[in-house]
Each structure stands twice: as C-alpha cells, then as structure tokens.
Amino acid sequence: MQIAMDKVNLKSAELGLDNLYMGIGINTGDALGSVLGSSIYLEYTMIGTTVNLASRIEAYTLRGQILISEYTREHAGVFIETGMENEVNAKGMAHPLQLYELLSISHPEKIKLPVRDNRRALRIKISLPVSYQLLDGKSVLPDVYEGHVVDISYGGMMTNTPIPMNQYSDIKMKVNLSPLMTEPVDIYAKALYVQQKGEATEVGLAFTIIDDATSAAVKSFVDNMV
Numbered sequence: 001m002q003i004a005m006d007k008v009n010l011k012s013a014e015l016g017l018d019n020l021y022m023g024i025g026i027n028t029g030d031a032l033g034s035v036l037g038s039s040i041y042l043e044y045t046m047i048g049t050t051v052n053l054a055s056r057i058e059a060y061t062l063r064g065q066i067l068i069s070e071y072t073r074e075h076a077g078v079f080i081e082t083g084m085e086n087e088v089n090a091k092g093m094a095h096p097l098q099l100y101e102l103l104s105i106s107h108p109e110k111i112k113l114p115v116r117d118n119r120r121a122l123r124i125k126i127s128l129p130v131s132y133q134l135l136d137g138k139s140v141l142p143d144v145y146e147g148h149v150v151d152i153s154y155g156g157m158m159t160n161t162p163i164p165m166n167q168y169s170d171i172k173m174k175v176n177l178s179p180l181m182t183e184p185v186d187i188y189a190k191a192l193y194v195q196q197k198g199e200a201t202e203v204g205l206a207f208t209i210i211d212d213a214t215s216a217a218v219k220s221f222v223d224n225m226v
Contacts, residue, residue: 001022001024002022002024002064002066002113002114003111003114005020005021005022005064005114006114008020018211018212018213019212021063021064022063022064023058023061023062023063023064023065023066023067023208024058024061024065024066024067025054025055025056025057025058025059025060025061025066025067025068026054026057026066026067026068026069026072026102027050027051027053027054027057027068027069027071027072028050028069028071028072028074028075029048029049029050029053029071030048030050031046031047031048031050031051032046032047032048033045033046034047052092053069053090053093053097054069056090056092056093056097057069057090057097057099059168059170060086060088060090060099060168060190062190062206062208063207063208063209064113064114064115065101066101066102066113067086067099067100067101067102068080068082068099068100068102069097069098069099069100070097070098070099070100073100076105078106079105079106079107080102080103080104080105080106081102081103081104081105081106082100082101082102082103083100083101083102083103084100084101085098085099085100085101086098086099086100087099088167088168123151123152123153123158124151124152124153124222124225125150125151126149126150126151126152126225127148127149127150128148128149128152128175128176128177129146129147129148129149129175129176130146130147130148130149130159130173130174130175131144131145131146131147131173131174131175131184132144132145132147132159132161132171132172132173132174133145133171133172133173134165134169134170134171135169135170135171135172135188140172145161145162145163146162147159147160147161147162147203148160148161149175150202152218152221152222153222154215154218154219154222155206155207156189156192156204156205156206156207157189157204157205158193158202158203158204158205159202159203159205160197160200160201160202160203161200161201161203162199162200162201163201164196164201165191165194165201165203166191166194167191167192167193167194168190168191168192169190169191169194170188170189170190170191170208171188171189171190171191171205172186172187172188173186173187173188173189173205174186174187175187177217177218177221185214185217186214187207187209187210187214187218188207188208188209188210189205189206189207189208190205190206190208191203191204191205192204192205192206
C-alpha cells in the first residue's frame with residue numbers, strides 16, 4: 001500500500017493535485033468479522049479489542065509510516081526488520097504499548113518501506129509566533145492557544161507553549177513564514193517530544209498533514225535561513 005502511493009502521487013502531480021500520505025497501524029490477534037446493518041445499508045466490518053488496538057496504533061503514525069504492535073512483531077519474527085521503538089500510553093488501554101516502526105519484510109519477498117519525509121533534516125533556529133488548536137480524534141477543539149516557534153526543519157518544528165501538552169497530541173496550527181504572506185498557513189502536526197521548562201512547555205512537532213504549496217514554502221523558508 002505504501003509503495004502504491006508512489007503511483008497515486010505521480011498521477012496527482014499530473015493533475016496538479018497535492019501529494020497524499022497515509023500512516024498504517026497493524027495489530028495481531030482474534031477479531032470478529034461480519035456483515036452488519038439492515039436492508040437499508042449493509043457493510044462487512046471487523047470488531048473487537050484487536051481491531052480497536054490497531055486503530056489506536058494508527059493514530060500514532062506519521063505520514064508514510066507503518067507502526068506494529070508487540071504482538072505483531074512477535075508473530076512476524078525474523079521475517080521483518082523494525083526500527084524505532086516507542087512506548088505510548090494509549091487512550092482506553094490499561095498498560096503502556098510497545099510500538100515498533102516497520103522498515104522491511106523478507107517473506108514472501110523482500111520489500112523495503114519507502115522513505116517519505118525529512119524528519120531528521122537540518123533544523124534552524126528561528127523566532128516566530130504560532131497559534132494552535134488541539135485535536136480530539138478527527139475534531140478540532142475550539143480553544144486557540146498562542147506559542148512560539150524556536151526552530152524549524154522541512155518536516156517539523158520545536159515550539160514553546162504556555163500550557164501543558166501530552167506527548168503524541170495532535171494539533172492544528174497557523175504560522176506565518178514570511179512578511180509577504182497575507183494569510184498564515186495551516187499545518188497539522190503531532191507532538192513527538194514534550195518537556196516542561198519552567199512555566200513553558202517545549203514541544204517537538206512532526207508535520208502530519210501539510211499540502212504541497214505549504215511544504216514548498218517551509219522548504220524555501222528553511223533554505224533561505226541556512
């Protein structure tokens with residue numbers, strides 16, 4: 001699926017559309033599959049705690065990333081290669097989850113996950129105001145907070161905010177990258193790093209939803225500041 005996104009984005013480029021990215025969460029275990037509904041609408045679906053956990057894992061992915069549970073990693077064994085390991089406290093789960101970034105599989109054939117972003121790109125020091133809103137699932141909450149960008153890269157930024165924030169929070173932010181911009185740009189991001197520093201909270205953000213025009217503006221901004 002991730003490799004197929006290359007063809008999707010080639011077609012999108014031909015049509016003048018933005019690139020699309022997705023994150024995938026995988027879990028292993030028992031689940032119930034059935035056709036549910038009525039004569040008006042029927043749909044085949046999967047339900048159960050295994051499915052719920054897969055959904056939780058997907059919520060932690062960055063664009064182009066595949067995260068798997070500890071159960072999946074144990075079952076896949078030597079047939080997979082994993083990278084980054086994270087321990088997260090997922091909503092509705094009694095114990096912390098161990099998540100692993102999938103890099104490649106070796107069976108039934110060797111497939112390597114394409115690299116999608118620049119999360120480890122050069123970061124530059126900067127001072128920019130930013131306003132942001134927290135997300136609850138897919139919904140943007142109404143409260144607007146003000147913060148400050150202290151460094152930025154192609155794929156993320158470090159900010160200082162006056163309110164505490166949980167690790168892996170999703171946010172929508174508005175930031176003006178240039179005095180020539182008439183309107184600030186919208187960027188969705190995930191808080192990968194959170195640390196309390198005095199009265200402020202230092203938050204390391206990775207971009208999750210950003211259109212091509214905004215991504216190009218961020219790249220141009222960083223390049224011009226180097």
